[in-house]
Amino acid sequence: MTKKSIKSSLHSVIFESNTPLGKLFDIVLLIVISFSVVIVMIDSVENVHNKYGDLFLYLEWIITIIFTIEYALRIFSSIKPTRYIFSFYGIIDLLSILPTYISLVIAGTHFLIVIRMLRLMRIFRILKLVRYVRASNVLAEAIKSSRRTIIVFLEAIIIIVVITGSLMYLIEGPEMGFTSIPKSIYWAIVTITTVGYGDIVPQTALGQTIASMLMIVGFAIIAVPTSIIGGEIIKGELNRKSDATCIGCNCSEHDEHAKYCKQCGKEL
Incomplete structure (x- = not known):
């Protein structure tokens, strides 16, 4: 050979x-x-x-x-x-x-x-998992299209955790484990993401009330971005066009899953 x-x-x-x-x-x-x-x-x-x-x-x-x-x-x-x-x-x-x-x-x-x-x-x-790259591209396009909305949402979350962390530092104090504002912000992030490590726990009634409210807000962290991105994915799929061209009338720009020409009705 x-x-x-x-x-x-x-x-x-x-x-x-x-x-x-x-x-x-x-x-x-x-x-x-x-x-x-x-x-x-x-x-x-x-x-x-x-x-x-x-x-x-x-x-x-x-x-x-x-x-x-x-x-x-x-x-x-x-x-x-x-x-x-x-x-x-x-x-x-x-x-x-x-x-x-x-x-x-x-x-x-x-x-x-x-x-x-x-x-x-x-x-x-x-x-051959590369065949699923198209699906990941759809997700990437949806995130790209909704990036401004997501950025505004993330900025709002950052403001909430900074303010809440600062308040908890004043309310609970070092004796309750909130030894600094950064550590209190860490607690706020853990709480709002509903992770709840339990290494720092508010002891006062006011602190526990704020923690409860923060946990409720935490549900929005999952719901809001999911609905935003999901909406963009649906919009992208509805607007997606097929590359097929009708051999009868040369009409293009059909819907992705179209089987018949939208102009003359001939099978694609």
Whole structure:
């Protein structure tokens, strides 16, 4: 086999998942990625790391070598290697193997191995989740269209938490845990988002009343932006036009899901 034929065969296996070998390659790669991520998570548990740290390190090196070979093969079989290297997934592929090598050369950088979690991003490529990019674009356009309304809403929330935090600092005071205005604002943010950590709790009747009112206002944080963005999404979908052109009268600008021409009635 010539170098060109080998390169072509590898390209069909690595980059084309519609072939039997390509599907098998993706399945194996998905298993290895999942296994490596599980190792990273389990190894972060101190007791487990102390007991099985050496085993996990050994497994990590095996996985890193596998990914290194795969990365090299992707470069070799790419039609435009430079384009792959500097592409989004090319950078992700490189970052998923670099930490292990860096930790070997530079002492004290073992914590960088957590970057291996970026390998999860590669699942998007394997499962072809990019097909859902259109849906994310619709959401992005809706947020962009409603950005001014959302900014005004966020400014109102900021004003509320600053004023409420300042009031709670005066009402409750340091003895109740509200030791400063910034810390009181932190409490206001935690309360208005209905998180409620409970590390700072108002004790006075007035403070509890303000806290109750702030919790009620907190529901608007979810409801208002959701309704604003949801309205923009619906508006965008209703105004979305199809690229189809009627072969009978050359009429275009049909609704996205239109099956018949709006002018002559001919099937699109």
